[in-house]
Amino acid sequence: MNYEATGDGQSDDFQAFLKAWDAVCGSRRKNPTLIIPKNKKFLFSPITFEGPCKSNVAVQIMGDVVAPSRSTSSWQSQSEAWILFANVTGLKVTGKGTLDARGSEWWDWCPRVSSCIKPVVCKRPTTMRFLNCSSLHVSGLTSVDSGRNHISINSCQHGTFSFITLIAPDESPNTDGIDISNSNNIAISKSNIRTGDDCIAINDGSSYINITELTCGPGHGISIGSLGKNGAKAEVEEIHVKNCTFNGTQNGARIKTWQGGSGYARKISFEKIQLFDSGNPIIIDQYYCDCKGEKTCENQTAAVQISDVTFRDIQGTSNKTDVIKLSCSETLACTNILVENIHLTSTVEGEEAYSSCVNAHGRSSESIPPIDCLLG
Numbered sequence: 001m002n003y004e005a006t007g008d009g010q011s012d013d014f015q016a017f018l019k020a021w022d023a024v025c026g027s028r029r030k031n032p033t034l035i036i037p038k039n040k041k042f043l044f045s046p047i048t049f050e051g052p053c054k055s056n057v058a059v060q061i062m063g064d065v066v067a068p069s070r071s072t073s074s075w076q077s078q079s080e081a082w083i084l085f086a087n088v089t090g091l092k093v094t095g096k097g098t099l100d101a102r103g104s105e106w107w108d109w110c111p112r113v114s115s116c117i118k119p120v121v122c123k124r125p126t127t128m129r130f131l132n133c134s135s136l137h138v139s140g141l142t143s144v145d146s147g148r149n150h151i152s153i154n155s156c157q158h159g160t161f162s163f164i165t166l167i168a169p170d171e172s173p174n175t176d177g178i179d180i181s182n183s184n185n186i187a188i189s190k191s192n193i194r195t196g197d198d199c200i201a202i203n204d205g206s207s208y209i210n211i212t213e214l215t216c217g218p219g220h221g222i223s224i225g226s227l228g229k230n231g232a233k234a235e236v237e238e239i240h241v242k243n244c245t246f247n248g249t250q251n252g253a254r255i256k257t258w259q260g261g262s263g264y265a266r267k268i269s270f271e272k273i274q275l276f277d278s279g280n281p282i283i284i285d286q287y288y289c290d291c292k293g294e295k296t297c298e299n300q301t302a303a304v305q306i307s308d309v310t311f312r313d314i315q316g317t318s319n320k321t322d323v324i325k326l327s328c329s330e331t332l333a334c335t336n337i338l339v340e341n342i343h344l345t346s347t348v349e350g351e352e353a354y355s356s357c358v359n360a361h362g363r364s365s366e367s368i369p370p371i372d373c374l375l376g
Contacts, residue, residue: 001037009041009066012074017044025053025088036097038062045074046125048084051133056090061097061141067127070105070147081129081152091130092137101127103145103168103175112173124148124174130156139163149176150195155205156183164191170218172196177219184208191215198223199249204234204263211240217247221278223254224268226288228261228304236265245274246316252281253311256288259329260300266307275316281344282311283325284334284360303329308336309362315343323353324371326360337362339371 001007003023005016024034032055036042040063049059067082068074082101085091103124110122124147130136136159143150143166150166153159161178168175177193180186182205189212193199199216201223202209216222222241227234234257246252253270275281284306289297306328323344328334337360345368346353357373364371 005042007037007040007042007063009043011043012045012068013042014044014047017042017047021049024057025049025051028054031056031058033058033060036061036063036065036095038097040064041066043068046079046082048086049088050086051088053088056092056135057088058092058094061093061095061099064098064100066100067102069102070109079125080123081126082147083128084131085129085133086131088133090135091133093141094137094139096140097142099127099141099143101125101143101146103147103172106147107172126150126152129154130159132156134158136160141165142167144168145172146175148174149179151178153178153180153183153186156186158185159183159187161186161188162190166191166193166195168195170196176201179203180206180209182206186210189213193219195219201225202236202239203227204232204236206236206239208238209240211244212242214244215247216244217249219249221246221249221251221254223251223256224265225256226290227257227265228263229258231260231262231302234261234263234265234304237267239268241269241273242271246278247276248278250279251283252278253314254280254283254285255306255309256285257304257306258288259286259297260302261304262302264305264307266305268308269310269312270314271310271312273314273316275314275318275344277317277319277347279318279320280325281316281318281323282314282339282342284309285325285327286329287327299330301331303332305332306334309334310338310340311342312338312340317345317347318353319347321346321348321351321353322356323369324355326355326357326374328359330359333359333361335361337374339364339367339374341365342367344368
């Protein structure tokens with residue numbers, strides 16, 4: 001408000017926010033803070049909060065923030081993100097405010113589309129993106145109705161995300177909760193994600209990612225991938241998911257890769273997971289194809305190597321019967337897959353749960369249903 005913001009939810013406060021950020025980022029004081037006060041609603045156009053800054057800075061979001069309508073001129077540049085923090089070290093974003101990206105306007109204009117045949121001609125923006133940030137701390141925020149992802153973490157190191165609530169309707173297209181790529185040492189905990197796509201998606205270049213005490217659903221579960229699209233090389237390792245709950249999700253613990261890729265996904269664990277009426281509680285899918293009937297994804301010999309994966313202490317129910325799917329490349333096997341202390345049942349009336357495998361090697365113990373198809 002010191003920089004002439006109106007806070008009425010209708011006027012564009014872009015310039016006020018930019019001036020406030022410049023003052024905070026340029027300050028040499030200890031922990032300078034940009035405060036978005038409560039009992040106000042602020043609207044601003046797509047904005048970049050650019051570093052590096054002269055001190056470790058904080059943004060305290062206590063009031064509500066709303067994006068401009070999709071039809072306004074501020075979106076003509078097809079911005080990838082509504083709010084972008086770039087090249088900032090020691091950034092802390094906290095508060096009890098709500099970010100409202102007005103996503104329904106974007107979903108209607110640009111529904112879920114596949115890029116299998118032709119490029120996507122319309123873009124929907126991520127609500128909040130962190131690019132090349134380190135020593136990052138984000139806590140307490142609520143994001144509703146994202147145009148695309150709620151939060152994107154790209155090329156960041158050493159970040160914590162906690163007590164976050166991300167909400168979009170289960171039919172909203174591509175509204176991932178948190179997408180991570182080319183980042184390491186990221187911890188996500190004690191958060192609630194209810195959205196229309198992956199609650200968390202972990203993509204190429206990510207390592208040492210820890211996810212704990214997360215409630216997911218509706219949504220598509222927690223996914224490693226998809227990896228290896230269009231022959232790309234992918235490298236993902238040291239991903240650990242523990243003490244999480246899935247409610248009515250399309251998937252639970254999932255690893256998905258396209259045929260024809262290369263690289264690896266390794267040292268991955270899903271432990272102490274509770275599922276309620278989830279579609280695919282445990283799934284490795286190396287035949288992932290998101291073309292939605294536009295074309296058939298042909299079999300290829302190249303694949304992303306999957307190894308050293310643990311599924312342990314996973315219990316609950318599925319609305320399908322094939323509750324454990326380990327579908328690995330026919331030419332490049334999944335290796336060292338450990339499945340231990342599993343108890344999954346099907347809610348399909350009169351049907352029993354079962355497991356299936358393709359070229360999956362490892363061992364299992366104390367599994368219901370049994371995994372007799374897992375090769376030694």
